[in-house]
Amino acid sequence: MFPIVQMHSIVKVYPYTLLKANDHVDLTLNEREILSLAGENGAGKTTLMKILYGMEEFDEGMIEVDGKKVNISSPLDAARLGIGMVQQHVTLVDEFTVAQNVVLGKENTVHHLLYDERKNSSKVATLIEENHFSVEPDALVGSLSVGEKQQVEILKMLYRDVRVLILDEPTAVLTSQEIDALFSTLRSLQSKGVSIILITHKLHEILEISDRVAIMRQGAMIGTYETSLVDEQSIGRMMMGETAAVPAKILTSIDSDRIVLSVDHVSIERHNQKQPLLDDIHFDLFRGEILGCTGISGNGLGQLESVLLGELPISKGKIFYHDTILSSEHKRARTREIGLPFVPSDRLYTGSSLTAPVSENMIATSREKFFPPFGIRKRKIQAYTRQLISRYKIKSEPYQAIGTLSGGNIQKVILAREIEKVKDVIICCEPTWGLDASSASFIHEQIIKLRNSGIGVLLLSSNLDEIISLSDRLLIFSRGAVVARFGVGEVSTMTKESLGPFLLGKAVRVKRGKM
Amino acid sequence: MNKKIECYNPVIYMLRSMVGLIFIVFVSLVALVGFSYYLSETPDKTIYYFFNGPFLSLYDFGNMINMAVPLIIGGLGISLAFRSGSMNIGGEGQLYFGALIATLTVIALEPLGRAGAVIAIFVAMMSSGILAGISGVLRYRWNTNVLITSFLISNAVVLIVNYLITGPFDDPLTNLFSTQPIPETAELSYILPPSNLNTSLIVAVAAVFIIHALMYRSRTGFELRMYGDNPRFAKYAGVNVMYYQIMPMFVSGAMYALAGSLSIFGTYHATIKDFSSGMGWNALAVALIARYRPFAVIPAALFFAYIESGARSAMLYSDVTFELSSIVQATVFFLVSSVTLQRLGLKKRRI
Amino acid sequence: MDTVSSLIFSAVTIMTPLLLAATGGLYTELTGMLNIGIEGLMLLGAFSSVVSLHFTHNIVLAILIGTGSSMLLAAVIASITLYLKANVFITGLAANLFASGITTVLSFHIFANKGVVTFPELPQMPVLFERGTEAVPVLGPLLFGHTFFTYLSFILLFLSYVVLYRTPFGFRLRATGLYPKSLISVGLSPKRYQFIAFLISGFFSAVAGAMLSVNLGAFVPNITAGKGWVALVVIFLGQKRPVGLLIASFIFGISEAFSNYAQGIWHIPSDFILAIPYIFTLVAIVFYSIYDYNRQKVE
Known part of the structure; x- marks a missing residue:
């Protein structure tokens, strides 16, 4: 197999936070392959791909395309080399049609002057047909679903005859049918000779779609493997690294009379949408415990944080701190006015x-x-x-x-x-997200110390290692609802793999009533 | 990671952050010299009087300082407002309106003597504060752009004040479009005769200390700066959003009114049509140059007053017109909000 | 002419510079830049075109010089805003301050007069289709008997529609304002389109200013009297669409024509008349923000 793109020893340091996003990273993409680029949040995957696409400058290193050293300083350079990227966030103009979005910057014209509506539309229609997409060329992009918008993003790249297609977490916002459709598209592109890099952190998708998988952790490249030779466990271990030893848990039972924080059947409904953002969330937090909440991003953890921060009003339910009502229907929570200790997930801006x-x-x-x-x-x-x-x-x-x-x-x-x-409660959201191991274990120690001194800790985290090793009780969120609850003594028997089906919403384990 | 903490020296940092500012002042003065050579038959004379005019006599010098007084006071209000993220650009109207209210009130309260003057200033500050506060309320309630509303309200108010001065409140005894003069008891006493410099200077200097204490020595100031630096963070920390969207607008409006009424009581002794034209904008530029630091407002205001009085004496003794100063000021204005220039002296953060 | 016809006729005269300036401002507005400097660009255009007409007696050359100087100032605003990362509002204000300063200084330098400078030797602007004005009711005063600036404003509006909605350039320009990342993602520079939009806005503003001064055969300090601001309102009221601009500027034209007429009858102070555009804009913007606020709340 012939390597089409080679990245050599790429170093990228963010000027403001001095964070080393890429630390001497090597990556090779072969012709006609689907390569997964895997890693936790903050591992540096997106940064590496933005460098390849010319959207980020890098400090050291070299990029070769077709064996020749190239200089990619803007997406225009990347496009010239046949490299295209579908960003995580859509880059489409809602007010334009599908065809207008696809051809933007490379329009067909009448006499080099006027925009040729018919020709552009028919060219895009052909492209849609060739790739078995479902969008209409003349539909307004604003009226499309997320999955359809992603099709338009891919069309935009295909229209530019890309040989290398980078997709940044394309499945994060898709339904399972849409994911299936996307994967069959990717396979047919592969058969037409397109090489694909897929950024993801979902283990089963890596195994399902890719030929090889490159794994990054904390800015460094751990290694690249043939997918047929690895399994979910080993990929997961390499993505997470060995978690530092955490002091053993002491707690065995919970003094259930001492509720500090209580979330009482809270829902958030969306305008014109059936699926609520939060679906009847119901739990109590006791003194002297760590209550973990976890879920794949986009499944309700972020909304729960916004609710607790008082950014989002709730549609139904109540939130109590002891006997004080923090929030009720159509109100924002007064957590911040009361001054409950809160470690937000967005540490830089919030x-x-x-x-x-x-x-x-x-x-x-x-x-x-x-x-x-x-x-x-x-x-x-x-x-x-x-x-x-x-x-x-x-x-x-x-x-x-x-x-x-x-x-x-x-x-x-x-x-x-x-x-x-802290008096008797603290809320921590993604406390170690993107941190190096020593800072993370220091923070874990602090959280356990708090618990041991009788404080109630509500821990919202998408880091499964962290959640399993710290939580006394655990709630799993999927599609805005709590799909599984694990009580004292049960969490320590769980592994990341055994949580998988719950995270994906394929299994449900909810006891009746409050736990 | 064994990274050494970078050496941080506040003094060196401040000096470096001045590089861009010095560049801006330099460019504006180059523009001045260039225009003088083009416009003037006697450019040497023009430039000489432009730069030395304010220092030729005690009269000129005192007038220059006096010109800086309203700029200092207005600039302080704007420093506070802009530091908290409230972009009040309606200074022209707020100042003019405050001056008129103060004049009319002090005339009505003539029997009270000095006390009447104090009350008049208070009333003027409240009125202009409310005028500016409207924009803050609109922002809090519907997220309306403060920049635009404060400007539009101000422009309308300037015209309405013009109407009031030339119509119902016009003093028929003067040829000027002007209100009646204020009672003599309300006039401020002169400090440096024969110039116009008066005791309002003391108020301006006191205001610098008060606003500095408010911004950097109080909880209100701390929360205000938090809100200005990062509204999300301030909200997260439980800061009262409504207060910090409305209060800074009110205070800056009130300070403009103070500047306006002191100009009346100290210098003009009646609200003359267009007496304050440009003062509001200049005070804003002063605050921008001072980067919202109260003590830096004084030199910045003196710089602006220097340019204006320089232009005045160049007009008197040479063959150019006074509006030359607004070209210099426009040059400063053009460049003063540039992020690139502000960071000119600060090296890029790289490893 | 009867009252209605003369009202309509003067409304068209009043709306012409507004329409021209607003059409130019539409370009900057569609790239997402609030062009506060229109007022100053108009003023500079008004001054430089009437003065060069006085010296050259050549209307084409005069308009070239007028538009050239305004485009130069627009380029200054754009460069400082885009490449030195300055606040577009402040640079726009600076341009207004600069324009009012430089026109006074130059007027004093050239004519030794800071006030009204009249050029009695300049010929009256010829009017076109004069006979039609009274021949056709309503449409007559609307369409006939105006100076060529009015017809030029209609032609430029139509051309702008074609450019903005029917050319690749227009698509990219509008994409800049709607979602700049869409351009970046295909390797185009939004700043470039914003820069060009500023130049175009400078051109249109200058023509609008030229109409004011050349029609009058004189330069009056602050001859634009807030028309640049009103042009911005016209853009907002016209929903940023060419046809909308036409309607909105006519509404402003007819309301100003009416208030001029009313002033004569009921003696409304002129300062109030001058204040109307600002109050009108304020109300429009507050209503717009209420609408926007409620719309976002629903989402």
């Missing part, structure tokens, strides 16, 4: 103010302690910040803008800030 110094970020959620009616306790702020910096082993100075810290240190600042104001 959890911190990047241009402000570490000290200001540190006191942001406990302002009342540092501001008397008039004036400011500057020395106290300094001392407090220094104290937390040393206690949480944060590499920074109090006056440094937090945006200049690494991701792990930013997260430690947020965690320190929120832990300091």
